Each structure stands twice: as C-alpha cells, then as structure tokens.
Amino acid sequence: MARFFVSPDEIQSDFMVLTGDNAAHAKVLRLKCGEKVTVSDGSGRECVCTVSDVSPGQISLVVDTISDSKTEAAVQVSVFMAFAKGDKLEHVIQKATELGAYEIIAFPSARCVSRPDAKSLVKKVERWQKIAASAAEQSGRGRIPTVHTVDSYKEALSCAAKADTAILFYENEKATTLKMALQEKPYRSVSLLTGPEGGLEPSEVKEAMACGLKVCTLGSRILRCETAPLCALSAVMYDSGEF
C-alpha cells in the first residue's frame, strides 16, 4: 500500500486531500479511484484511506480508519554519529531510518576530518531530513526520525546520556560487550555513539565515561565509521525483540 506523509494538522477524521509533492508522487504511482493508501502524520499516527477522486495536482481521499502506527519500534534508539567524509552520513541516515532509529544526531569530534560550517550545515540537515522522510516512506514507518546536529562533542554526550542506556563504541575496548551493557537493566531508550574515520581520542572516551556512557566493543574486527552505527542499531533492535 502506498504511503504518504502529511503534517499533523492535515490529518482529518473523514476526508483528506493530497497536494504538492504527494499529488505528484500519486501520479507517478498511477493511483486510481477505489485504491487504498496509508497517510501518516510522520509522528506515529496514520490513516488508511480510499482514493475517491484523482484530479491534476489533487487526490481526494475518504478516511477509513485512524490508528497508531504498528511499524514503530518499541525501543527509542538515538544514533549519535560523528561527522564523516563523503556521503557516509547520508548512507547511515537512510539505513538507520529503515532499521527503526528514533533520531540521528551528527556531532563534531577531535579527529573529524569533515567539519561543515554553520551555513552549509543548515542545507545539509535539510537534505538529511529529506533522506529520512523518503526512507521512512519506503520502509513503511509511521514516524520520520528527526535528524539534527549538535555544536560540540560535549553537547552530544549530554544528549546521549539522557537515554536509559547510553553506549559509546570504542575499538580499544575489549572486555565489555554490547550484550553486557544491554542486560544490565531494562531499557526503553538507548543512545549509540560512534566516532569518525580516525576513531575517538582516549580523552574523549574518558569524557564520555564521566558523563555516564558505557564503553563497549563491537567485536574484534575494525568496523568502518558508517558500518558501526548500523551494526549496533541492528543488534539493539534484535535484542529488544523486534525480530
């Protein structure tokens, strides 16, 4: 079933109209009267609707049912990823959205080679949010993960520490596994923090521990900076009973 995102105030209990990009998308899909579609407010509420009229630039819908989305993960996972070169963040945003991440936060750290300035960041975040929206649509999610940035590593740590379980992955940690960290106590929210291409500095790891983050290994193989967050996210979703 095709899925469209509208703003929460556009969700109505009886009739709705798709316009703009949604109408253009509906045209590409060649939607016809009588077909069923899902319309989501991007925050977890969604309607199943029947197409009642197709006009240029406007698709009319009759609302059949409204309910909470059934495709959102029970656990809220926040993915904290250091700024990385090339299109690695785009890649992680797309995949993390499919895998059910609640939000993705990009942050600067000591060894980041990529250091976008404030002006280019505004454009980047806009682009990243579009990637998340498109991946949410394709994967059938009821919520579009928010993508944002923080100005400092310190700020990333203090945001990450708010979760029930906050974890930093470090290649020099050999003893504490993700499984140990997750089994310590029940969790409804998890933060996963990973470093840039060159890794995190030992002083940054210490700083994270002081903020209450647990330092864990992702195994004996060195994962690229775009592989680590997705591996960890998959494992948390598995651990929390998603599949």
Added chain:
Amino acid sequence: MARFFVSPDEIQSDFMVLTGDNAAHAKVLRLKCGEKVTVSDGSGRECVCTVSDVSPGQISLVVDTISDSKTEAAVQVSVFMAFAKGDKLEHVIQKATELGAYEIIAFPSARCVSRPDAKSLVKKVERWQKIAASAAEQSGRGRIPTVHTVDSYKEALSCAAKADTAILFYENEKATTLKMALQEKPYRSVSLLTGPEGGLEPSEVKEAMACGLKVCTLGSRILRCETAPLCALSAVMYDSGEF
C-alpha cells in the same frame, strides 16, 4: 599494525618477502625497518613480523610469531543474497566482510532484474573477491571470505540448507522471528538468505521451506535488499556472543 595477505605457501616460519601489490602497498604506507606488520594467509593463520629490509618492489620480513587469527568469528555465517541492481552486491560484500561473514553467495531468483550472463559473472566474481580481500585487510580479519555464485535458486537452497541453522527472510512472515529460529538449538554455522529488490515469490518461499529453511521476519519495517542481509548478519554476530 598494517596487514598483508599472502598465499598459504608463502607463509614461512623464519623469513618472508612481500612483493607485487603488497610491496606497492607497503611503499604507500612508508613502512620502515623495525616496524611490525601482520601477514595472513587469508585462511585464518597469521604471523607477526618485523620489517628487516625495504628495497624497491621487495620488503623483507623476519617472522616473530605464527598463530591462528584472533579476529575470526566463532560462528560461520554464509550470506546468500539474490542478484541486485547497481552496486548493491559490492556494498554487501564489503560490509559483510567487515561484520565477519564466512562467505557470500550471490544467486538468481524469479524477480531478479539483474541477471548477469556467465561471461560478465566471471569478471564480477573476480572484482567481488578483491573487494572482500580489501575489506578483510582493513577490518583486520585473518580470513578472506569467499565470494561465489550459484546458477539457480534451487542450488542456493541446497547450499544454504547445509548449515546448522538455515534462514530465509520474508516480508510477509509475521510470526517467526530470527530470535526464535536461533534459540531452537545451538549453532556453529548459519545461512541467511534474502531476496532481490522485488522480494521473493511465495512459491520460492515454499520451496525453501521444503528444503528445510526456516522462514523469519526482520521486523515490521520493509528493509531494502542491501540492508536486510547486513541487519541479519549483525544480529547473528550479536546473538552468538561476538559483541
């Protein structure tokens, strides 16, 4: 520590020489006398060596110790992925190697849009094997996963079924999770089979069940064909105690 792969017959107990691509790579790394390197036979045996001489096209090494690799996963995971468009298989081969896959097998299925002919497959497999070798080197693996193809879906199923636990992921399966399948019995080898962009046909899923594969879900969100195998592989590595 830099890592080089040589053929098993080149591994010696006292002295070794790096030539060809390895010597070129050593030059890029600006290796100097006295530095330590790891030389692996790509099958799980590796030596720690000290550079004793650097000449153009030839690096001489003194072997310090020989041992079994400590970075190979305890569980052997075979990733069966249907032929996919663009560079998706390349992507999965690189990431699955980092994540510790034992082998990657590409296969044709009914809805595959990409259907490389025998001639182009020879070139592709050669290229894929190089991607695996390079990812194995970067991630510090002691073994290069083998990448191969099978001629039919039937053959993929009969290969996959040889593992202790063989699993096919299907988006229409709602009840059986990967966790249920893995908890049924202890496993030392696992096959993970995923479909192409358009998914597997219901008849193909039935055929797999008849061959002894368990049909599982990867959660309520629809994963892209390049995301599903890596998500499943991460979960199996987590479940088997790798991290």
